[in-house]
Amino acid sequence: MIDLHVHTNVSDNSMSIREVLNLAKEEGITDLAITDHDTTLGLNEALQLGKEIGVGIIPGIEISAFDYRRNCRAHILGLFVEPEHPSLKQLCDHLVQSRNEASHEMVSRINKAGYTIPWEDVQKYRGRTGVYKQHIMHALMDKGYCDCIYGDLYKKLFRRGDNAKNSGIAYVPLIYVSVAEAIKAVIEAGGIPVLAHPGQFNNFAAIDEWVELGLKGIEVFHPKNDEEDRRQAMAYAQKYQLLITGGSDFHGLYGESPIELGCKELDHVEWISALEKKRTELVMNV
Numbered sequence: 001m002i003d004l005h006v007h008t009n010v011s012d013n014s015m016s017i018r019e020v021l022n023l024a025k026e027e028g029i030t031d032l033a034i035t036d037h038d039t040t041l042g043l044n045e046a047l048q049l050g051k052e053i054g055v056g057i058i059p060g061i062e063i064s065a066f067d068y069r070r071n072c073r074a075h076i077l078g079l080f081v082e083p084e085h086p087s088l089k090q091l092c093d094h095l096v097q098s099r100n101e102a103s104h105e106m107v108s109r110i111n112k113a114g115y116t117i118p119w120e121d122v123q124k125y126r127g128r129t130g131v132y133k134q135h136i137m138h139a140l141m142d143k144g145y146c147d148c149i150y151g152d153l154y155k156k157l158f159r160r161g162d163n164a165k166n167s168g169i170a171y172v173p174l175i176y177v178s179v180a181e182a183i184k185a186v187i188e189a190g191g192i193p194v195l196a197h198p199g200q201f202n203n204f205a206a207i208d209e210w211v212e213l214g215l216k217g218i219e220v221f222h223p224k225n226d227e228e229d230r231r232q233a234m235a236y237a238q239k240y241q242l243l244i245t246g247g248s249d250f251h252g253l254y255g256e257s258p259i260e261l262g263c264k265e266l267d268h269v270e271w272i273s274a275l276e277k278k279r280t281e282l283v284m285n286v
Helices: 017-026 043-053 086-112 119-123 133-142 152-158 179-188 204-213 227-240 268-285
Strands: 002-006 031-034 056-067 072-079 192-195 217-221 243-246
Touching: 002 017, 002 056, 002 072, 002 243, 017 031, 017 043, 031 043, 043 056, 056 086, 056 179, 072 179, 072 217, 086 119, 086 133, 086 152, 086 179, 119 133, 133 152, 179 192, 179 204, 192 243, 204 227, 217 227, 227 243, 243 268
Parallel strands: 002 031, 031 056, 192 217, 217 243
Antiparallel strands: 056 072, 072 192
């Protein structure tokens, strides 16, 4: 079994790289793509630990992008990217900075709303690249304000509305890169750009355009893709000969619902063959 979409505590998983790889080994997973948000920090460590533990590591990334034409978010996975490649680092450094500045402002607003949550308490849970909403919620759990990460308090604080009035009291928008920039950076880093969970952000209308920009894969199998999402994703994969991928989007304790590692829908041998073919096509077209 394989899994092509997994996070670690480098970004917003509660588990370390070693803990994730140990769990993967226990679950019989042969190959795992580490795709932390907006960073390749930790990939070299994962590659080394993979050899030690006996799990094949696919170095990856998940870039937080935005479809400015349609005013919606989109996440672009990069599979087999070169760790710390300048194109990815240049693109993502300001995303990481923007997220940390936003998180600090979120905590400030939460305190102004009457909660007591020192920034130092939140920092205890931060990932290597900074603070995410999950880390803030974990600190709030410690204070007894809630008993889970995703619940009524999360919605009250971080709801994403159409405007400031309809949003949560601590919601702070991030500054995203464009989808075109994300696809370009992944290709320059030697990776395969893949559209992650198209059903979550309803990105289907943009796929024709993004294929022209260099999109080479689509995540057909994902916990947030329902049956219709999978059908549409598969249709686009067939239309454009896109690489079919799938993954758990594993976040440990910080996942929105209990998720097991692994993507049972993808056969290991067939996928490796398809991956090599797609990588060859990409190299030939660069």
